[in-house]
Amino acid sequence: MTTKWNLREIVLMAILGVVFAVIYLFFFTVGTGLTNILTPFGLGPFGYEVIFGIWFIVSIITAYIIRKPGAALISETIAGGVQVLLGSPAGPMLIVSAFIQGLGAEAAFAATKYRNFSKSVLMAAGVGAAVFSFIWGLYHSGYIALSFPLLSSMLIVRVISGALIAGLLGKWITERLADTGVLRSYALGKEWQTKREHKAS
Amino acid sequence: MLTSINPTMKAFAVLIPALLLAFTFDPLTPFIYLVFTVAVTFFFSKVAFKRWILIFSPFLLLAVSFAWMTMLHPSDAFSGGDVLISVWSFQVTTESFWAGISLGLRSLSFAALSLLFILTTDSTKFMLSLMQQCKLPPKLTFGILAGYRFLPTFRYELQVLRQAHRIRGVGRAKGVKERLHQFRRYAIPLLANAIRKAERVALAMESKGFTGETDRTHYHEMTIDKRDWIFVSVFFVMFFVSVFLSYQLGFLNIFGKDF
8 A cells, every 4th residue: 555645635635624624613512512511510521521522533534535644643633723714712722632633543543554444443543532632631621630530430431432423433424425436536435346346246 | 913913923822822821720820811812802903892702702601611620520639728618519629619710711711812813814824824834735735725615615515405305305304313314314415525526626736737846936925024923922921921920929830739
C-alpha cells in the first residue's frame, strides 16, 4: 500500500471534515440539552459524556475509507477547524482539542501499522480518542479538581461512548456508503468490490 | 480594530492565554482575564452587545453546571476547609466552593476569548491566512474552502430529499425503530452525495491545472505587521498581570497549591 496521498483523497477528507463539523455542532446542542436535565444532581457534564463518541466519528470513517497514515488525525483536526469557521463558540481551542482526539484515534491505527481495519481496531480507535480527550480534559477543563470516583465513572462512560458511537456506528455508516458504490476509487471501496466479486463467483 | 488583525495571530492571541489559564485554580485570575477580554471585545470592535450576550448566555448555564458538579464532587486536593452547606449526602466546603467558582469562571473566560475571535474573523480570510502563515498545504486549504462553500448546497439537498419522501407518502417517523430507519434514509444519500462532490471537485481542480504546489502566488495576500505582534503580546502579558494581581491579593492557586 502506498502512503502517498492523491488529490482526490485529500479533497474527500476535507469535505468529510466539513460535513461532520456541522454534525458536531448540532450535537453540541444535544449535549447542552442533556446537561440541563442532569445539572440538578450535580452531574451536568455527564450530558456530554454519554454522546462524546459522536465527536470522534469522522476519524474512524475517514481512516476506514482512505487507510493511510494521518487520515484519522487530519480529518478530525479539519472538523475542529471548520467548526471554528462556522462560528462554534468553543473557538480556536477546538482545533487543539480535535487534534488531540485525532491523535488518540490515529494511535490505534498506527499500532496495527495501518494494516488492520477490523471491527475491534475501529472500536479501539474510538477508545483511543476517548482516552486522549479525557487526559486533555483533566488539564484543560480542570477535571483534575473532581473526585476520583466521579472521574473514573466519567472516563468509563466516555470510553463506552467512543467504542459504540464512534467505532461501531462509524463502521456501520461507512459500510452503508460503500454499498452505494461511491467509494469505488478509495481503499475501502476496492476491498468491498473484491469481496462482492468473491461472493458472486 | 479587531477585524483587521491577522486571523492566525488572533487565533494564537486567544489560544495561548487559554492554555495558560488552565494552570490556575483560584477564582480571581480567570475573573480578571474575563473582564479584560470582554473589555477588549467591546472597546475595539463593533460587536453588538445583544448578539454577544445571546451567544454567551448558554455558557453561563454550562459554567454554573460545571461549578456545581465540582462543588459536590471535589478531589482530595480541593475538599478541605469548613463545611458551607450540605445537600443530600454531599457537603460543599469552602475550598471546593472556590474551586467550583474558579472552574466556572475559567470556562467563561474561555468562552469570552472564543467569542472575541469568532465574532471578528472572516472564515475565508482565516483559512487563507492559515495557508500563507502556517504553511497549511494548498491542497487541504482549497479542499476545505470548497467543502465549506458546499454547505448551503447540502441544506438544499436535505430539503429536496425530505420533499421527495413526502411526495411519495413517507410520513414522519414514530418510535425508535422508525427514527433509526429515517436517520439512515437521510444520512446515507447525503453523505454519498458529498463524496461524489468531493470527487468532482478534485477532478475540476486537477483539470484546471491546480498542482497544490506551495510555491505559488496569492490573490489575497495575508500579512503580519507590527500591530499583530503587539496584539498577541498584550494578550500574553495580560495573563501574567492577572496572575501577579491575584498573587498580590493572596488568591493565587496553581493546581491546588496556594502561593
